[in-house]
Amino acid sequence: MELLRPDSAEAAAAALGNGSVALAGGTELVPLLRDGIVRAEKLVELRDVVPRGVDGTRIGAGTTLAELEVDPDIPQALREACSLAASPQLRSMSTLGGNLLQATRCWYWRLNFPCYLHGGDTCHAKAGQHREHAIFGNERCASAHPSDPAAALLALGARLRTTSREFSLVDLYRLPTDEERNVTALEPGEVILELDVPRPEASVYLKAMERRKWSFAIVGVAAARFADSIRLGLAGVAPIPWALSSVADLEQATPLLGTAYKVQIARALVRRAVEAVSAPAGA
Amino acid sequence: MVVELTINGNAYELEAPVGRTLAEVLRLDLGLTGTKIACGEGHCGACTVQLDGVPVLSCITLVHTVGDREVTTIEGLREHPLVEAFVEADATQCGFCTPGQIVTASALLAANASPSDDEIRHAMAGNLCRCGTYPKIERAIHTVAGDGGGS
Ligand SMILES: Cc1cc2nc3c(=O)[nH]c(=O)nc-3n(C[C@H](O)[C@H](O)[C@H](O)COP(=O)(O)OP(=O)(O)OC[C@H]3O[C@@H](n4cnc5c(N)ncnc54)[C@H](O)[C@@H]3O)c2cc1C
Ligand code: SF4
Ligand code: FES
Ligand code: FES
Numbered sequence: 001m002e003l004l005r006p007d008s009a010e011a012a013a014a015a016l017g018n019g020s021v022a023l024a025g026g027t028e029l030v031p032l033l034r035d036g037i038v039r040a041e042k043l044v045e046l047r048d049v050v051p052r053g054v055d056g057t058r059i060g061a062g063t064t065l066a067e068l069e070v071d072p073d074i075p076q077a078l079r080e081a082c083s084l085a086a087s088p089q090l091r092s093m094s095t096l097g098g099n100l101l102q103a104t105r106c107w108y109w110r111l112n113f114p115c116y117l118h119g120g121d122t123c124h125a126k127a128g129q130h131r132e133h134a135i136f137g138n139e140r141c142a143s144a145h146p147s148d149p150a151a152a153l154l155a156l157g158a159r160l161r162t163t164s165r166e167f168s169l170v171d172l173y174r175l176p177t178d179e180e181r182n183v184t185a186l187e188p189g190e191v192i193l194e195l196d197v198p199r200p201e202a203s204v205y206l207k208a209m210e211r212r213k214w215s216f217a218i219v220g221v222a223a224a225r226f227a228d229s230i231r232l233g234l235a236g237v238a239p240i241p242w243a244l245s246s247v248a249d250l251e252q253a254t255p256l257l258g259t260a261y262k263v264q265i266a267r268a269l270v271r272r273a274v275e276a277v278s279a280p281a282g283a
Numbered sequence: 284m285v286v287e288l289t290i291n292g293n294a295y296e297l298e299a300p301v302g303r304t305l306a307e308v309l310r311l312d313l314g315l316t317g318t319k320i321a322c323g324e325g326h327c328g329a330c331t332v333q334l335d336g337v338p339v340l341s342c343i344t345l346v347h348t349v350g351d352r353e354v355t356t357i358e359g360l361r362e363h364p365l366v367e368a369f370v371e372a373d374a375t376q377c378g379f380c381t382p383g384q385i386v387t388a389s390a391l392l393a394a395n396a397s398p399s400d401d402e403i404r405h406a407m408a409g410n411l412c413r414c415g416t417y418p419k420i421e422r423a424i425h426t427v428a429g430d431g432g433g434s
Contacts, residue, residue: 043345
């Protein structure tokens with residue numbers, strides 16, 4: 001394996017593809033490389049070429065979750081999502097861009113079972129252990145997207161700027177299909193540079209976990225209010241970060257035997273989150 | 284590929300493949316075995332070292348990405364008052380997590396000389412102890428904070 005240190009984001013993008021993989025904080029990529037789930041001939045180091053820091057509504061993709069969890073100028077939902085994600089050491093290493101592109105924690109996938117998401121034709125989790133898995137979008141692959149920040153950014157209506165285009169965060173994700181098993185729509189030669197995160201009137205992130213700290217979301221719910229409308233983004237409920245328009249949308253859930261409990265948790269968290277961001281009566 | 288490192292104030296230069304982690308270099312190439320590898324995948328904190336004073340996980344840090352950041356390992360914290368405080372508070376049982384605990388706690392105290400219980404729990408959450416010494420670790424940190432340590 002080789003390590004490339006490009007001197008601009010454009011040079012990094014040009015170097016990607018064909019066995020070259022982008023490396024940011026490495027918290028996701030290094031274990032996957034070691035386990036042979038991701039293969040790379042070259043690593044392209046992004047640390048010095050992707051923007052880092054917050055400037056108005058713009059957040060560099062190289063900003064770490066640790067920097068964001070203490071930033072008073074970003075919306076509360078994103079700050080809380082970063083603060084509740086992973087562990088302190090991981091937050092100091094993890095970039096926001098890498099967080100949005102993290103892969104599923106489904107243990108069958110991580111143990112390299114030839115499952116649907118790896119290109120096979122069955123979902124081992126559905127027939128096996130799936131307590132942590134999805135309640136939406138789980139027809140083929142039932143994995144649950146683990147990103148807390150992505151749920152917050154979805155509720156906030158964030159947009160991404162990459163080396164080749166600008167688009168809404170919603171369009172970064174897609175459910176896996178028979179043709180395309182990947183859950184993100186980033187091109188091989190594309191580097192995420194920054195996010196534009198609108199300022200809501202109020203926002204919040206609530207996360208149900210097995211323990212109070214340092215745990216993946218069973219369900220994470222972000223709510224953001226802009227004028228009279230409230231948008232919701234959920235973590236841990238579908239193979240991709242999942243948008244809902246109201247608590248009523250939870251009636252459309254398609255839980256597995258082992259994930260039915262998540263619907264109830266989601267219902268409670270959505271109610272609480274909506275209440276937390278709603279304008280006080282009479283105001 | 285050649286890598287240059289500053290570890291606990293000492294300069295090192297060595298040859299390491301791109302996939303080599305900082306933890307492997309510390310333990311296997313340099314014999315600095317105070318840093319432990321338990322899970323090897325970012326879950327437990329046993330491998331915690333500081334880069335420019337910030338606790339990170341050396342088991343998932345590729346050594347070639349350290350750059351000019353200064354590495355501090357448990358060997359560099361021998362004289363830190365936390366070491367004595369951990370012993371006094373009986374905050375180590377099997378001891379495997381202890382180097383990582385002290386590396387993280389010393390960064391906490393450097394940033395915040397008298398952390399509250401909540402601040403300690405937030406900062407220490409990434410260091411698991413399967414022997415369950417958590418209350419004693421908290422006590423040890425408070426002891427050092429109380430006698431003005433953390434400088
Ligand atoms: C044990 C553990 C627990 C965790 N718990 C949580 C949790 O509770 N909540 C949560 O939200 N997350 C959690 N995470 C995920 C963690 O936050 C991510 O691993 C991290 O944010 C990834 O960022 P990175 O900079 O380390 O990315 P890397 O590992 O360097 O990269 C990840 C992927 O993104 C690509 N990439 C990175 N940056 C860019 C860019 N700018 N443009 C294009 N491609 C890019 C890489 O090629 C790679 O495919 C956990 C991770 C671990 C290991
Ligand atoms: S949930 Fe998805 S990743 Fe997990 S076994 Fe099923 S297809 Fe594979
Ligand atoms: S050994 Fe590095 S986190 Fe467990
Ligand atoms: S003392 Fe045994 S793991 Fe902490």
